[in-house]
Amino acid sequence: MDMEASGNIVELSGIHKRYILKHALTGIDLEIKKGRIVGLLGPNGSGKSTLLKILAGLIHPTSGTVRIDGRAPDANRKKQIAYLPEIDHLYGWMTVDETLRFIAGFYDDWQADKADELLATMNLDGRQKVRNLSKGLRARLKLIVALSRSVPLVLLDEPFSGIDPSSRAKIIRSIVSEFRTGEQTIILSTHSVSESEPMFDDVMFLQQGSVRLFDSADNLRSDYGCSLENIWEKVYA
Template sequence: MNEPIEQRNIAELQGVHKRYLLKHAIYGIDLQIRKGTIVGLLGPNGSGKSTLLKMMAGMIYPTSGRILVNGRQPDVRNKSQIAYLPEIDNLYGWMTVKETLRFISGFYDDWNADKAADMLEKMELDINQKVRSLSKGMRARLKLIAALSRDVPLVLLDEPFSGIDPSSRAKIIRSIASEFESGEQTIVLSTHSVKESEPMFDDVIFLQGGRIKLYDSAENLRAEFGCSLENIWEKVYV
């Protein structure tokens, strides 16, 4: 229990609040995220999932409290520690798939070209196809390749399955599971697709109104409630 943060946890949040003018988005969150795990970040719209991920990525800063990733505050200076996939689509439509990945790779020294090529094959994307002509599901797959092709200790995925077809969801979930480097990386994934994602999760955070409602290992939560995570969602939020 007294091991240093850098040995046991990839991230630690202490008393974190986030306010936007009159809106209080995150209320005093205390959280430790274990290294080498896939963590499900669950909650309805407006529960604070995106805000929490953006703060962990160093995109925005807490109003008060402290966030550490690998023992340091997340900001532009330690972007090599974190890969962040936003829910919004920020791809350039005039580029091809190949040009998109080449463009993104130029920003990061940790880019793994072999992993990108392997994922392109698994995701069944044509490298010469223009991004503007890709379906929403294909664009989601391309965004995921961009995030998972970096060799970083922490990967943050904000709703990677949002609004896409079941076939693309299945491909993305399989890819996350196969590319995950257990013990080397930690993935925090926010999603509403609990049923499909549940088998991946080591730990699960349930957010409600900017507060942590539940946080434990998926195994402990299923044992405590006697049901699946999908059914726990229904008990917590319905």
């Protein structure tokens, strides 16, 4: 089936990823529809970051096929994906404003007006040096970088790490308000399940490199009769 016609932004078939001492992914078969916010959940070592890197085209699976919007990943497809890694990739000697201008120069799809709005929403001072920002403020800046691009697929790996709970709730509301249903898909890996739960359309639970559960958030809550956070506890007890 033509994936573009089927409405899938992502299709994975038989994805394995082996490292020398570890089998990170053990046969992922997966379809993700366009225009959804997908929660990628699982304990450390379950394969979340590896899966996101494969989708971003940063690493290749040992076996299996990857299709993004109907095509195999290539240089052009990478340009249509915004990826926020868990590691800090910002230059400390730049100011916040300089960082955003620097990154804007790499992408034709950069939305300066959206970056300015997010800068205000996340209470960041554009004149501050990145090296002087707290871990939480640097996490906010990384989110601005990812969310300011007009691309079909946004991949966020632990974007709320270091951000306090009250600020997380505000940022999540901002992401949801900016999200344009039907035009963009967001796949978000997080341990902050309780705060993030309201934003998820679909949820995937990974365990030891394979998909343990994948369904709409509403169906999972209905089937288990509890919140996603409580489902987490049941799955990984």
